[in-house]
Each structure stands twice: as structure tokens, then as C-alpha cells.
Amino acid sequence: MSRKMSEVFVLAVLLLAGCGAPTAGPASTYTSVPDKPSSPVKLNVLDVAGNLQLTQGMIDEFVTAHPDVVSEVNYSKATAPDMPGKLKAEQNAGRSQTHLVLTGTDGLAAVIGQGLAAPLLPDHEARFVGLKDNYLPPAAAMQDLSQGQGIVVTYYPAGPLLEYDAAKVPNPPNTADELLAWAKANPGKFQYAVPANSGPGRTLLMGLPYILGDSDPKDPENGWAKTWAYLAELGQYVDDYPSGTTETMKNLADGSANLVATTTGWDINPRVLGTVPESARVTTPAGFHWVTDAHYAVVPKGVSQDVMAANLALIKSMLDPKQQAKAYDKGYFYPGPASEVHPERWTGAYEVQVAARSDDS
Template sequence: MRANRRTVMLVSGTLVLGLLTACGAPSGPGQSQGPAAANGVVPDSPSQPVTLNVLDVAGNLQLTQGMIDEFVQQNPNVISKVTYSKAGAPELVGKIKAQQGAGRVDIGLVLTGVDGLAAGVEQGLWEQLLPTFSDRLSNMNNYQDAAAKMQDLAGDYGVTVTYYPSGPLIEYLPGKVADPPRTAEELLAYAKAHPGKVEYARPANSGPGRTFLMGLPYILGDTGPKDPVSGWAKTWEYLTELNKYITTYPSGTTQTMKDLANGTADIILTTTGWDINPRVLGTVPEDAKTGTLEGFHWVTDAHYAVVPKGASADQQAAVLKLVQFMLTKEQQAKAYDDGYFYPGPAVKDVDISMAPQKSQDAIKKFGRAEYDALIADNPKETPLDAKAVVTAFDKWDREIGGAKVQK
């Protein structure tokens, strides 16, 4: 079920580093094709068609596998075959380091969120793609402004392939909540009047939980929204007070969706994708509604393509051609999917009318007419950097809700 795949732990690189480096997962079958690229010398095309092994630790294949498969179909002289594997973010660094240590890097492409990207950068695991190959990745020039800012977070090591504004949003069933909160103060008052009925998942394990944590400083007018140590006085005070009326914090987002559906929770924190996709899947009732809180800013998110060091020159040549193809408007339209990362495209001028009919039907039925205006009319902020988000997660675990997290 797609919604369940989103419970992959999305935490920034430094936080998971100890866990990741401890996971020495064995390498997969097969061997690198062709010699490793030396001094950045990568041919324009592979010397022979490659078998490309793709590892997804972000649920990104839901959005991009169709793009990859079409490239392979159209370019058998570049990629003869693709194998797909999936893993949790905590396994990523251990898996890549094991292959690099053995001198057999079989994974040619990793699809990751900001968590795995940052962890790999800190460990020196990724090839530096930019600016060396900027001419081969010219479609990056077509990014939406907010996606371009997410690309800035990747530095020179990753390429943004999908993007969404994320949240934070509140979600509720209108039959249970006739007058939903419109401010942070009203949300707190609702929680106080209905103990246990406002819910969000542990931020270190949940995209919506993390987005709520990073979005509150804007909503509350804190002095330093990017500084959880010195700039979040109002945020930590608010979360401390809200914690008094929260019974438990699910360890992943999917449980919050189930709790909303079964009546355990009246109001949960969500994002555009977590609103649309669970309703497509039937996890959440179709009539669920969403809203924003006064002072709302979007906290954006993205998925990235990265190449492990040690990938052969032929693999790298193939990946560069593939990613350039994935960033065409025609292929980006597939990122609408079933609303999983809504909207999904990272490049400009990709309308829903360009998407596959299945995506058009899902968005027509389960999308929100108000989202277009919300996306256009509200500020979009990049997430905290790796160091800051680690600090925020640690403080939340120690001082806010760690003792109440469901095991």
C-alpha cells in the first residue's frame, strides 16, 4: 500500500549517521560494469549498454519508475536492463559503504530524500555531479523557483527529480469537527477541550510531523525560524503546552491516518500528499477536509538522484542521460502520480493535463481546488539544514514527546 511506504524514516543525515554507519548491509549481486570514472572523465554515452541497479530509500519510484522504464524502452543502447530495490533510509549509508569497501559498487543510482543525501555527503559517498556535468543536465535550468531552492540544499552532489510544497496542514472529518481551528491558539484550545484528539507523529519518523515542527516558527512569528536553539522560544513553549493534551505520538504517519479514520483522533497534521494519497487508497474517508493555520508558510520537500562513488564510467554516463530525460516536461508530468507527492513535478509549466489519465482522474476526484491558490499565494521555505534539524529532533525527543511515542 502506497501510504505505508511513506513511513520510511525521513530524518536528516547527521541524525541517522550513527545508525546508518552501523548497518553494514551486504552488497547486491552483480558487478560494476566498466572501469570506475577517473578524474571525472565520463563518456557522453556508455561504451556498451549497462544494467542499472537503482536503490530507492524515499518512496520515489512511485513517482519516477514510469519515467525510468520509458527511458530504457527508448534507449536500449544506453541501458539494457534496470533492477529496482528499496530500503529504509537507515540502511542507505551502510549498504553503500559496504559496496565501496569491497570495491564492487553495483548500485548506479540512488533515489533519496534530504536525509540520505545529507548523510552521504557527510560520509563522502556521492559523486560530485555539478558543475562538471552541468551541460549534460541542462534541464535543471527549468526548475520551479521553490524546487531550485531545494536543489541548493543538494549542493553539487544530488539532482532534484521531484518536488512538493508539503505543508503543514491540519486534516479533520467535518462530521467530527464542524468549526476547525484557524489559528495555532485555536488548535491548542481544541486540544485542551478534547484531550487526546489532536495528533501528529514523531517528527523524526514522519514527514508531516517534521513539517509541523519546522512550520510552527513561521505560524507563531518566532524570531529565528531556521534556528531551533535560539530562535524557537514560542515554538518550544507552544509544543510543551500542546503536549499536555496529547496522549500518544504515533511512530509513523500512517497510524495518524488510521486514527483519523477510526475516530481515535479528530485533527491530525498532514501535507498535500498525505492528504490526497490516503484518500485515493481509501485509508482516509473521501470527505476529509484540510486547512491551514494563520501565519502559514509552506515548508518544502524534494527527492534527489545521487550516484555512489565507485560507479563505473559507463554507469555514470547512463545515469546522466537518464536524469536529463526525467527532467523533461513530458516525464515530469508522471510525478503527479496519485497525489503521493502533490503536485510532484520539479520543473516549470507541467500542468495536470499533461499527466497520465490515471493521475488526472485521481487528482480530479481527490485533489483540492484550493491547493493551487495556497501554493501560489503563500511563502515557501526550505527545510532546516542537517545540523539544525538534528538539534530540533533531539530537543523534541528529550523535552516534548519522546516519552509518549508509540513503540
């Protein structure tokens, strides 16, 4: 995975994205954050990426082990597009009631673009000695994209992949032209969720410039002529853009869609949960390149020094290899860990699984 391929994630999303109180007064700078809060804090954690499926166990274990740092955690969830407005309203009112945000590249881009996050690096790099050395190389590249406004806590190579019901699609499209032809012959049967709120939707969008051979896959504004033209034509045969990826998987199961955009985690996790039919298979379009995704821990501006101290301790704990192993979960963000916690490489294992399922079809 090249840095260039990773950078397009944040750049394109920037173009597309458009309750206990703190224990002390809100802080504007964090130059002397204590190692631990003066008293245990209640943390309000907002998840806009489904990240708690991977990390809630890490957080809960930290709270149990460190009651002197965190007394309680309140969890809430929202969509990534709704998160920046929430943070901005809190900060304008001088009450940063959201203490930690777990977000993907979409929300990360929004908080960077609107200046809503408290800098974490290099301001607090002493708390995270060897951070990049401990990451898997693609996760380290995704950390670079955070501009110090977030810290990668989970990672996966993503896709883009196409998932289909082999019972209804015996000859799946294997090139961009074949996908277009298939969608034209089967109007309304291909779906991808709104990219601003869907990892697979974004990954398809970011992968197309490579698949189509666009002039500059890094520049959505000036280098995606083929991609924008392709999407405009494809859109003639797409009836619905669901608000989230889960809906596309349910549609694949009930037959309202026969072919959907997916990623490694969204290929595996719905199988574990029994959401998609057993006949579901995946394929990769010709010209395919992995487009990386990651989840970040972001601290909103205005939290107290004590809350910042608790956040830094929590995030450091989440990066411990024993805690990272929890991110394997049920395949939701396959593989999940941002650091090496198992000697077996995920890539070959996943490709063998995909090949086996393809052979079965």
C-alpha cells in the same frame, strides 16, 4: 516561497538525521564519464522517499527506449534513516551495489553530512544545460540546497496542513494555541509521524517556527526557542508518533486519531486511494507559510564510470517535460513536476479545492 524557508529543511534535518555489481571497478572521481556506458548496465535503484510512485514510469520508459544504456533496473525500498548506513557499509567494502538513490531532503542531508554522494554539479553541468532555468522557481531553490550532491526530479509546496475528520472535529483548531488546547482536551487524538521518516512530520516541524514567530526559523539550534517549548508542551498530549505517514492516515480513518499533520500530496493521494474518510478536511494554522519539499536523484560514491554514464543519461531524461508530466500521478506529491509542464498554476486550483471542502463541512 523564499530561499530562507527552503533552507531550513536541510539544516534542521541535518540536526535530526543524524543487486548487480558495477560493470567496472569502483571510481573515486568522474572527470571523464562517457556519454553512454561501454555496454548496457544493470541499475540498482533505491527509493527512500516513495518517489517511485512518481518516477518509475519515467525510468521504465527510459530503459525501454535505451536498451543500449540500461539493460535492467532492480528496484528496492528502505526508510530514509536506514539508507546512509547501507551506503556507508557498501562503500567501506569497496562495492557500491546501490547505483541510484531517490530521496527527500532527509536522506539528502544525511548523504551530504556523511560524504556519501558523488558530486553531480558542477562536474556534469554540461549534461544538464539550462537546468535551473527549466525548473519552477521553488524547485530551483531546492536544487541550490543540494550542494551539487543531487538533482531535483520532483517538487511540491507541501504544507504544513492539518487534516481532520469533520464528523468528529466540527470546530478544528486554526491557530497554534487552538491546536495546543485541542490536543489537551483530546489527548492521544492528534498525531504526526516521526519527522525523520515523514514528509508531513518534517513539514510541521519546519513550519512551526514561522507560525510561532521564532527568532530565527533558519536556525533550529539557536533560533527555535518557541518551537521547542511548544513541541514539549504538545508532546504531553500526543500518545504515539507513528513511524510513517501512511499509518497516521489509517489512524485517521479508524478513529484512533482525529487530527493529523498532512501536506498537499498526503491530503489528495489518500482520498484517491480511499484510505481516509470522505468527511476528511484540511485547514492551515494562522501564520501559515508554504514549506517546500522535493525529491532528489543521488548517485552514491564508488559506482563505475559506466554506471555513472547511465545515471546521467537517465536523470537527464527524467527532467524532460514529457516525462515530468508523469509526476502528476494520483496526487501523492501534489503537484509533482519540478518543471512547468502545464500552463495552469497549481496554487489557485488547490486552494479552491480546500475552500470548497471547508465550505461543505
